Amino acid sequence: METIFGMNTLVTLLDIAIVAFVLYWFMLMFKGSRAERMLWGLGIIVVIYFVSQRFELLTLHWILSNFLSSIVVFIIVVFQQDIRRALVQMGKPFSTRDTMTSGGALDEILKAVSFMSKKKTGGLIVLERSMDLSDFLEDQLGIELDAKVSKELLLSIFNSTSPIHDGAVVVRMGRVFKAGCILPLTEKELSKSMGTRHRAAIGLAEETDAAIIVVSEETGGITLVVEDGLYADIGADKLAVDLKQLFAYKGYPRKDIFQRGAAGR
Incomplete structure (x- = not known):
């Protein structure tokens, strides 16, 4: 079977679909927050990163590799409040603390x-x-x-x-x-x-x-x-x-x- 980026086509498509879903979910969680524009910018950089990898743009790929490895720590520090709220949203369906039903x-x-x-x-x-x-x-x-x-x-x-x-x-x-x-x-x-x-x-x-x-x-x-x-x-x-x-x-x-x-x- 034909391969893309050295991986099986079906696996590659599944990988892309999962990444797209995760990015879409993050956009929904951070919509209206300070981190929203940062995520859009980061998404564009990730796309450029994979393009540089695919077409062997070595210098650009090296720069983006070093940038992405450090930007993760920066995002966690600067947007920790937004990240915490997003995690709370994700855990809501499993929470039992959201209650005000007893004692009037x-x-x-x-x-x-x-x-x-x-x-x-x-x-x-x-x-x-x-x-x-x-x-x-x-x-x-x-x-x-x-x-x-x-x-x-x-x-x-x-x-x-x-x-x-x-x-x-x-x-x-x-x-x-x-x-x-x-x-x-x-x-x-x-x-x-x-x-x-x-x-x-x-x-x-x-x-x-x-x-x-x-x-x-x-x-x-x-x-x-x-x-x-x-x-x-x-x-x-x-x-x-x-x-x-x-x-x-x-x-x-x-x-x-x-x-x-x-x-x-």
Whole structure:
């Protein structure tokens, strides 16, 4: 049987198909991220590399061989956050941590957010999903509570007289894990209508798959941030539907309503 690049034709075609699928999957995982353009550029370089190998362009092949061997380390260092998020996406179908189905926790959160919105009480609530947030919280300020979620507890935390009202509340497995947490801030330019809480929510969403609720103390507006999706002024009713679908809460069918690149809706 005819060979290409010294390999069996069928094996070669299978090899190309696998590589193409992996590259396509990576493009989907990194779509909308900082690494997207880098991957496109790297893909072009890889194609040129194989062309130089096929036509025995020795100098070009030698240069690209040395370049590709070092660029891998560079990509891992510079885009470690994007790579980590892509790996989280890949592992989601096998994760059992993405749950908020017991004890009425989500109902209590929604009641608190609705009340805070009406009273224009600022708040920042992080709902942990499949990705463990401990790495982002252990070195940050915050008080570990491990308490049952209730409307009253959340309102007391975000009361303006509380010393931790400016920090974030982190909910893990249906319980208040920590309060008064300081989150990483995004470096993106945001609308002037968005404050520090919005910047913190987006900053955490850039690095994790958490669902983050922001209540503005200026307008009472509710914003939901999940991955690359930012949904401002959605109202308490829309928030309830979105979160119940996201967490498959109490019989709601699970639905990934947040698509990458949807920021600003």
